[in-house]
Amino acid sequence: xxxxxxxxxxxxxxxxxxxxxxxxxxxxxxxxxxxxxxxxxxxxxxxxxxxxxxxxxxxxxxxxxxxxxxxxxxxxxxxxxxxxxxxxxxxxxxxxxxxxxxxxxxxxxxxxxxxxxxxxxxxxxxxxxxxxxxxxxxxxxxxxxxxxxxxxxxxxxxxxxxxxxxxxxxxxxxxxxxxxxxxxxxxxxxxxxxxxxxxxxxxxxxxxxxxxxxxxxxxxxxxxxxxxxxxxxxxxxxxxxxxxxxxxxxxxxxxxxxxxxxxxxxxxxxxxxxxxxxxxxxxxxxxxxxxxxx
Ligand code: A3P
Numbered sequence: 001x002x003x004x005x006x007x008x009x010x011x012x013x014x015x016x017x018x019x020x021x022x023x024x025x026x027x028x029x030x031x032x033x034x035x036x037x038x039x040x041x042x043x044x045x046x047x048x049x050x051x052x053x054x055x056x057x058x059x060x061x062x063x064x065x066x067x068x069x070x071x072x073x074x075x076x077x078x079x080x081x082x083x084x085x086x087x088x089x090x091x092x093x094x095x096x097x098x099x100x101x102x103x104x105x106x107x108x109x110x111x112x113x114x115x116x117x118x119x120x121x122x123x124x125x126x127x128x129x130x131x132x133x134x135x136x137x138x139x140x141x142x143x144x145x146x147x148x149x150x151x152x153x154x155x156x157x158x159x160x161x162x163x164x165x166x167x168x169x170x171x172x173x174x175x176x177x178x179x180x181x182x183x184x185x186x187x188x189x190x191x192x193x194x195x196x197x198x199x200x201x202x203x204x205x206x207x208x209x210x211x212x213x214x215x216x217x218x219x220x221x222x223x224x225x226x227x228x229x230x231x232x233x234x235x236x237x238x239x240x241x242x243x244x245x246x247x248x249x250x251x252x253x254x255x256x257x258x259x260x261x262x263x264x265x266x267x268x269x270x271x272x273x274x275x276x277x278x279x280x281x282x283x284x285x286x287x288x289x290x291x292x293x294x
Contacts, residue, residue: 016028016029016030016149018169021033021036021114022036022113022114023111023113023171024110024111024114024171025168025170026169026170027150027169030092030149031091031092031093032093034093035091035092035093036091036114039090039091039110039114039115039116040114040115040116040117041116041117041118042090042097042098042116042118043098043116043118044116044118044119044123045102045103045104046123046124047102047103047104047124048103048104048105048123048125049066049070049103049104049105049124049125049126049127049212050090050106050107050108050115050124050125050126050127051063051066051087051105051106051108051126051127051128051129052107052108052109052110052115052126052127052128052129052180053107053108053109053128053129054109054130054131054136054170054173054176054177055109055136055140055143055169055170056131056135056136056139056140057129057130057131057136057194058129058131058197059107059109059129060083060233060239060253061197061233062087062107062127062129063083063084063086063087063107064078064083064227064228064233065197065205065208065224065228066087066105066127066208067083067086067087067105068223068224068227068228069205069208069209069212069216069224070103070105070214072216072220073216073219073220073221073222073223073224074223075223075227078227078238079238080238081238082238082239083238083239086105087105087106087107088100088106088107089106089107089108089109090106090107090108090110090115090116091108091109091110091114109169109170110170111170111171111175111176111179111180112180112182112183113179119187120183120186120187121186122186122187122188124188125188125189125190125211125212126187126188126189126190127189127190127192127208127211128189128190128191128192129192129193129194129197130177130191130192130193130194130287130289131193131194131195132194132195132260132289133173133174133274133278134262134266134271134274135194135259135260135261136173137159137160137163137173137262138156138261138262138265139255139261140159140163140168140169141153141156141159141160141265142251142255143253144159145251146246146251146252146255147246148246156265157270160266160270160274164274164277174277174278174281174282177282177285178281178282178285181285190207190208190211191287192207192208193289195259195289198257198258198259199259201225201229202221202222202225205221205224205225205228206221230254230257233254234252234254234257
């Protein structure tokens, strides 16, 4: 079905729908085709840093890490602005990434083929955060149960099928990572996993600093780590993104923040089916994943 804003997938809520633009699923009234077209010709500066994530892979976490690194670990410098203001999504029209002061920090869920062409000329730096897709699907399932504008899944089983078919926001996890990884040589890019950040946040922050050419002494590094822990971000009024309209006060954006919650949701059969698809779809991606899939 072709609508004014692209191909409609299905109605989510009365004023929102999932539509497809150039093969990627977006939520209407938040993402506009007009803006998505503009993004592709955004001028990217050498000093820009863009973190790329598939949804539910640790985007807000990376927003917090990047903004703290760039204010030299001074928590006072970031307390007056939410992560989304400090490190906006480039694909959300009203966030004005372009007018932020240098060095501009940004995040995006966009697939490779929709990002600014300038970024592909090794202008700016890219950090791609990967998370075990089994934990991503669980997190996204709960997010859909939480966020008002997204439809509540009828069951985890149905939602898992939709995820595997790419009928979710930002389409297929497999396509996202595949496309980005295949084109990695066009970027100054660092791949990092949610799991390594979770297992050793300090070493991960150091790795990100090294990539960005930022030097923080031990004390500053410790402060960055302190303000980026799950507990701190969940309790911190500035990071807990309370402004998102949600379906129930008993749910939270900062849900569990752990590795392996998929084991509490997948049946053995679902896990084996997922592993089979993963092995097939990822066989030519030589990234080392550190998560435990069994
Ligand atoms: P869960 O739903 O598994 O708890 P995104 O920001 O891309 O939407 O990702 C959200 C996921 O990252 C949620 O996962 C959230 O709890 C988790 N998360 C956010 N901040 C975190 C942190 N500091 N440490 C660990 N996980 C974090």
